[in-house]
Amino acid sequence: xxxxxxxxxxxxxxxKYRSGQCTPEEIARIHDWFYSFExxxxxxxxxxxxxxxxxxxxxxxxxxxxxYMPLLRVAAILLVIVTGLLFFFRPQKPVPVTYxxxxxxxxxxxxxxxxxxxxxxxxxxxxxxxxxxxxxNNRELFLKGEGVFDVKSDETKPFIVHTGxxxxxxxxxxxxxxxxxxxDAIQVAVLTGKVRVEKEQEVVAAGIxxxxxxTYTSKEHHIKIAxxxxxxxxxxxxxxxxxxxxxxxxxxxxxxxNISIKLTGSTKRTCRYTLQLKNESIEHAMSLLAQLSGITYxxxxxxxxxxxxxxx
Numbered sequence: 001x002x003x004x005x006x007x008x009x010x011x012x013x014x015x016k017y018r019s020g021q022c023t024p025e026e027i028a029r030i031h032d033w034f035y036s037f038e039x040x041x042x043x044x045x046x047x048x049x050x051x052x053x054x055x056x057x058x059x060x061x062x063x064x065x066x067x068y069m070p071l072l073r074v075a076a077i078l079l080v081i082v083t084g085l086l087f088f089f090r091p092q093k094p095v096p097v098t099y100x101x102x103x104x105x106x107x108x109x110x111x112x113x114x115x116x117x118x119x120x121x122x123x124x125x126x127x128x129x130x131x132x133x134x135x136x137n138n139r140e141l142f143l144k145g146e147g148v149f150d151v152k153s154d155e156t157k158p159f160i161v162h163t164g165x166x167x168x169x170x171x172x173x174x175x176x177x178x179x180x181x182x183x184d185a186i187q188v189a190v191l192t193g194k195v196r197v198e199k200e201q202e203v204v205a206a207g208i209x210x211x212x213x214x215t216y217t218s219k220e221h222h223i224k225i226a227x228x229x230x231x232x233x234x235x236x237x238x239x240x241x242x243x244x245x246x247x248x249x250x251x252x253x254x255x256x257x258n259i260s261i262k263l264t265g266s267t268k269r270t271c272r273y274t275l276q277l278k279n280e281s282i283e284h285a286m287s288l289l290a291q292l293s294g295i296t297y298x299x300x301x302x303x304x305x306x307x308x309x310x311x312x
Contacts, residue, residue, distance in 0.1 A: 107258025265309030
C-alpha cells in the first residue's frame with residue numbers, strides 16, 4: 001500500500017497529464033503504467049481499484065465540468081487514472097529472503113557484530129544463518145553449534161535464536177547456547193539478564209536468569225544453578241567439564257583442538273568426571289584426563305586413541 005505522499009504525487013502527475021503539461025519522461029512513465037498492468041482476478045481488488053479511481057475522478061473533474069468534456073477525452077483520461085492506480089495499489093510481490101551463513105572450522109572461533117550492534121562469538125564447528133531482512137522488522141537468526149550472544153537492547157524487536165525445535169527469545173541480555181547437530185541436548189546458559197525459551201507455541205522456560213542453565217532433550221528438560229561464565233569461557237580457551245563422560249569430553253576436545261579421537265574398549269564409558277582445562281595444550285590436557293580417570297591413550301600427529309576399559 002502506498003503512503004499519502006505517494007498518492008499526492010500520482011494525483012499531481014495525472015493533473016499535469018490532463019492539462020498537457022507533462023514532460024516526455026512523465027508521459028513515458030504514464031505509458032509504462034499502462035503497459036505494465038497485469039489483469040487482476042481478485043474481485044475485491046478490482047472493486048477497491050474502481051472505488052479509488054472514482055474518488056480521484058471526483059477530485060479531478062467535478063460533476064459540473066465533466067458534462068462539458070468530450071466523451072473520448074474522458075475515456076482516455078479515465079484509462080490513464082485507473083491504470084496508474086492499479087499499478088500503485090496492486091499487491092506487491094514479496095521479496096525473497098536470502099541467508100548469509102557464517103561457518104567456523106574445527107579448532108577455530110569467530111567473533112562478529114550484527115547490524116543491530118549485537119556481538120556474537122561462535123565456537124568451533126558452528127554455523128550461524130542470518131536472514132537478509134535481519135533488523136528490519138525482526139531480529140531472528142539460526143544457530144547450529146555453540147555461540148555467545150551479547151544482545152543489543154531493543155524493546156521493539158525481540159532477539160530470537162532458533163536452535164533445532166527451540167527458540168530463545170530476549171530483549172537485551174547475554175547468554176550462551178549450545179546446540180550441536182548429533183547431540184541430543186540443547187543448553188542455554190544465561191550470563192546477564194533474562195531469556196525465554198519456547199518450542200513452537202509451548203513455553204519451555206518463561207524466565208531463565210543469571211547463572212541459570214537450561215538443559216533440554218527430546219524427553220525432558222530441567223534448569224539448574226551453574227556458573228554461566230565458566231560455561232562460556234571457551235572463548236578464552238578454557239574448558240570446564242561437570243560430570244562429563246569420556247565420550248562427551250572427547251567430542252569437545254576434537255572440536256577445540258582440531259584433532260581426531262578414537263575410543264577403544266567397551267567398559268565404563270559412562271564414568272563421569274569433573275575437570276577444568278585452562279588454555280592447555282592437547283598433550284597436557286590428555287595427561288590431566290589420564291591422571292583423573294585412569295584411561296590410557298596414544299597420540300599420533302592429529303589422531304588420539306583412548307582406551308576407556310581402564311577408567312576408574
